[in-house]
Amino acid sequence: MPRSDEAEWWFNAVYAAVQEIPRGKVTSYGHIARLLGQPQRPRQVGVCLKHLPSNEPGTSHYYHSDNVPWQRVLNAKGMISHRGPGSAARQAAALRREGVRVDTDAMGEMYVDLARYGWFPDRLPSEEGLTEEDSEDEDGEGEGESESESERVGG
């Protein structure tokens, strides 16, 4: 839980941005920071995700691990950093569940091929095409996604 309103804005902005990562795609902490106009703070993106609450019953958080695809955020090299035993495997499993291939390198580190799964747009889709006239205005979002992935590996 953020200690200040400014921090709370940041938390919400990060969660909202992460929600825009398409299913089956991944991006980096640094890119989320850039999309939010704070290219110097990839770390704080990680801080936000660390504090992303679970969907445990009894809690009623607007953002939680079930509606924020935290697993789609990797480091700049496309590698899953381990922040605890089993956490990296958990993220890898979540990614594979949505069709993302996760490999392991020679050093035992798990990674995703960014050339294939990377999602690095210039700006957030929600901001796409809007001018400075329209400012930030969040409205309710609809859940429920039906996807039809057709994986094809381009040589």
Add this chain to the structure above:
DNA sequence: AGATTGACTCTTA
């Protein structure tokens, strides 16, 4: 209240 940590990344050497 001060020091350290950490879901990061970039620049230098």
Add this chain to the structure above:
DNA sequence: GTAAGAGCCAATC
């Protein structure tokens, strides 16, 4: 190619 330093700042000790 690897290693170290800087920047960032909320959370934690």
